[in-house]
Amino acid sequence: MHLTASDTGTERGATWLKAGGLRPTRQRLALAALLVGDGQNRHVTAESLYALSSSAGEKVSLATVYNTLRAFCDAGLMNEVVVDGSKSYFDTRTDDHPHFYWEDSHRLTDASAEELEIASLPQAPEGMAISRVDVVIRLRKA
Numbered sequence: 001m002h003l004t005a006s007d008t009g010t011e012r013g014a015t016w017l018k019a020g021g022l023r024p025t026r027q028r029l030a031l032a033a034l035l036v037g038d039g040q041n042r043h044v045t046a047e048s049l050y051a052l053s054s055s056a057g058e059k060v061s062l063a064t065v066y067n068t069l070r071a072f073c074d075a076g077l078m079n080e081v082v083v084d085g086s087k088s089y090f091d092t093r094t095d096d097h098p099h100f101y102w103e104d105s106h107r108l109t110d111a112s113a114e115e116l117e118i119a120s121l122p123q124a125p126e127g128m129a130i131s132r133v134d135v136v137i138r139l140r141k142a
């Protein structure tokens, strides 16, 4: 059988949803194909994924996109990176890695993890454990 680019994308999306134990509803499949269909990692906001899905002809509301991204995070398929308190980015790459935040264009991209060294961290308050450390390096024109 010959697969077109979008068939491959949908298959990748289906495999991805399965890995997270999520039922492949039509909307989830469509969004998953947009997120991981080309096999690349991606950083999106709810708004940018909504725009992408609209231009792909998907009838999904912004609220559904947002809730679906949350469900993908809960399933361990994506990580949420909060940049500006109000602004969440969702990352299909789930290993620990630092990010560049481009203040001019409001883009989030991966930074090299090898060059990052965290010598020590503050002790977690009693009864608490550190669950994750997010490193966001903010960039502006030099």
Ligand SMILES: [Zn+2]
Pocket: 043, 091, 093, 097, 099, 109, 110
């Ligand atoms: Zn990333």
